[in-house]
Amino acid sequence: MKELEHQKDLYKQLIKSDSFKKEASTLKSLFRDSMWWLAEESDKTPILGMDGPTPLFCTKNPSAKSACIKRFRLLAGEARKAKKPVRFSCGKSGNGVCVPIIQGDKVCGYVGICHSQNEIQSDIISLFSNFIEGLLREFQKESELAKLYETIRPRAIALSTIHTIHRILSSTLRLDELLPKIARLCLQVLRAESCCILLVNGEKKPTIIHIKAGNGTNSKKEDAFKRRGYARLIKKEVLAKGKIVMNKKVLCVPLIDEDAIGAICIMNKADEAPFDIFDKEILFTLSEQAVIAIKNAKLYKEQEDITLGSIKSLAAILAARTHGSYKPKESFIKIILAIGKELQLGAGDLRNLHYAALLHDAGQISFPDKILTKRAKLTGKEYDIIRKHPKKSVTIIKHLSFLKPVIPIILHHHENYDGSGYPNGLRKNRIPLGARIMAVAGAFNAMIAKRPYRQKIDIEKAISEIKKSAGSQFDLQVVRAFLKVIREKDIVGILKANR
Amino acid sequence: MKLEKYLDIEINRKIVRFFLENPFSIDTSRGIATWINEDANKTERALRNLAKAKILISHKTALTSAYACTTDKHTISKIRLCLEQKHKIHN
Numbered sequence: 211m212k213e214l215e216h217q218k219d220l221y222k223q224l225i226k227s228d229s230f231k232k233e234a235s236t237l238k239s240l241f242r243d244s245m246w247w248l249a250e251e252s253d254k255t256p257i258l259g260m261d262g263p264t265p266l267f268c269t270k271n272p273s274a275k276s277a278c279i280k281r282f283r284l285l286a287g288e289a290r291k292a293k294k295p296v297r298f299s300c301g302k303s304g305n306g307v308c309v310p311i312i313q314g315d316k317v318c319g320y321v322g323i324c325h326s327q328n329e330i331q332s333d334i335i336s337l338f339s340n341f342i343e344g345l346l347r348e349f350q351k352e353s354e355l356a357k358l359y360e361t362i363r364p365r366a367i368a369l370s371t372i373h374t375i376h377r378i379l380s381s382t383l384r385l386d387e388l389l390p391k392i393a394r395l396c397l398q399v400l401r402a403e404s405c406c407i408l409l410v411n412g413e414k415k416p417t418i419i420h421i422k423a424g425n426g427t428n429s430k431k432e433d434a435f436k437r438r439g440y441a442r443l444i445k446k447e448v449l450a451k452g453k454i455v456m457n458k459k460v461l462c463v464p465l466i467d468e469d470a471i472g473a474i475c476i477m478n479k480a481d482e483a484p485f486d487i488f489d490k491e492i493l494f495t496l497s498e499q500a501v502i503a504i505k506n507a508k509l510y511k512e513q514e515d516i517t518l519g520s521i522k523s524l525a526a527i528l529a530a531r532t533h534g535s536y537k538p539k540e541s542f543i544k545i546i547l548a549i550g551k552e553l554q555l556g557a558g559d560l561r562n563l564h565y566a567a568l569l570h571d572a573g574q575i576s577f578p579d580k581i582l583t584k585r586a587k588l589t590g591k592e593y594d595i596i597r598k599h600p601k602k603s604v605t606i607i608k609h610l611s612f613l614k615p616v617i618p619i620i621l622h623h624h625e626n627y628d629g630s631g632y633p634n635g636l637r638k639n640r641i642p643l644g645a646r647i648m649a650v651a652g653a654f655n656a657m658i659a660k661r662p663y664r665q666k667i668d669i670e671k672a673i674s675e676i677k678k679s680a681g682s683q684f685d686l687q688v689v690r691a692f693l694k695v696i697r698e699k700d701i702v703g704i705l706k707a708n709r
Numbered sequence: 710m711k712l713e714k715y716l717d718i719e720i721n722r723k724i725v726r727f728f729l730e731n732p733f734s735i736d737t738s739r740g741i742a743t744w745i746n747e748d749a750n751k752t753e754r755a756l757r758n759l760a761k762a763k764i765l766i767s768h769k770t771a772l773t774s775a776y777a778c779t780t781d782k783h784t785i786s787k788i789r790l791c792l793e794q795k796h797k798i799h800n
Contacts, residue, residue: 363744367731370740371733374735374736374740375735377771377775378768378769378770378775380770380771391768394766394768398766398777398778398780399733399735400733
């Protein structure tokens with residue numbers, strides 16, 4: 211049936227095509243007074259004229275007309291059997307031919323020429339017949355290409371979507387950003403109303419994230435999710451048995467690494483249709499990608515923790531050697547990070563700032579004990595030794611390649627904005643921003659801390675000293691950020707606790 | 710700008726139609742430009758505007774943004790209605 215439809219389509223395409231009409235009109239001029247007919251491969255379909263729905267007849271006599279049609283049908287039958295043009299005589303002096311329109315081994319119609327006053331030469335007809343075959347082959351190819359396009363396009367779009375999802379998921383290594391991303395992508399691809407991701411955290415409480423279509427995280431819905439018993443369902447079936455649970459309104463797949471590390475659960479399709487096998491396949495594919503991304507994020511977090519742990523250990527060793535004078539205070543690190551956030555530094559820059567804060571005075575390990583514990587004012591010579599500590603700090607950390615971005619911050623954290631600092635006397639923006647932040651926080655920290663040679667000063671006085679030096683010793687924009695964060699609750703709390 | 714105004718622009722209509730026909734699709738501007746057979750830069754600009762208007766959702770990848778149809782039912786039905794009206798006017 212489909213094949214018949216296809217042949218009909220090809221026939222229609224042929225008789226409508228400009229190339230066919232052009233060729234026929236050229237031949238018409240060769241066959242004087244000829245009349246052209248077209249017919250589909252069926253006894254029931256009407257015979258058409260070349261230039262319109264009604265064929266021209268050489269007679270007005272109705273019985274002669276019907277005899278003409280009958281004869282044409284007989285000749286079409288002959289042409290079908292022979293699968294080649296059949297010539298005939300038409301009236302007293304006319305010539306005619308019935309050319310079958312052949313596609314592959316099937317005849318899909320006929321072109322009839324009659325009443326020609328010239329002889330219809332077989333080689334011309336053979337050329338015409340070949341031309342029709344060539345046109346049909348072209349149409350056939352076009353139709354196959356169109357079908358292929360229709361079949362491939364949705365698959366290509368789906369493939370591109372999977373590739374894009376992979377790109378989105380691999381663009382983040384932070385678990386707190388990754389989970390909402392996975393949930394939103396699940397909602398997007400499956401057109402569901404809400405998505406819940408549950409991650410097992412060993413002995414700790416599992417992480418649950420719930421996202422509703424068209425909105426952000428919705429904690430009320432999370433409660434509804436728990437009330438409906440979905441959390442129990444996930445624990446019992448999906449996590450414990452690694453099973454996929456699917457009913458009309460809920461589809462839940464496990465996140466399997468070696469064991470089930472969590473589950474993705476989506477609820478209610480937007481078009482209210484039940485979840486089906488295709489949704490199950492899609493969510494499972496998504497879950498596989500999600501597992502890789504979650505695993506990467508966890509590994510990254512572990513590596514970051516190890517790095518930070520090692521740096522803290524190093525800082526503790528240094529603090530032990532320097533009689534505690536080196537140990538950076540918690541408030542100092544908090545202030546530095548808060549200023550960094552206020553100045554909208556990215557996650558990487560903040561991390562480097564944190565490392566720099568922990569290790570900035572590592573070079574103090576080279577100071578003689580008498581300087582570290584001296585109660586009187588330092589001599590010029592002693593002060594020269596102190597001024598060398600940024601470079602000494604760099605010498606200590608430079609072998610750790612992951613600390614490379616931290617080096618400029620540590621090296622220049624005693625530079626002054628007006629160029630009066632050390633070791634290089636850099637000015638303004640030539641001093642790295644991290645170092646400018648450290649300079650403000652470091653000066654504040656030094657003022658409020660007790661030193662062997664002086665008493666600590668009051669916090670408000672220290673703030674006012676920083677303000678006074680804004681634009682000269684310190685960068686104005688950093689001081690502005692400092693003044694904002696120093697009044698924040700948690701920083702005030704830490705400062706009070708440290709007094 | 711109102712939804713109607715966004716859909717007055719032909720490339721915006723093409724993009725939105727593509728997403729209504731392929732609601733599961735998430736793609737970059739280059740991908741969408743291929744599917745709708747349009748210039749990549751024009752498509753990128755149009756996608757950014759449509760995402761700003763919350764007709765599309767933008768997801769960040771490491772190097773570019775990916776776009777998808779809004780998941781808000783109300784917005785989707787408004788878009789459908791508006792597209793139908795535009796279709797009637799143009800025909």
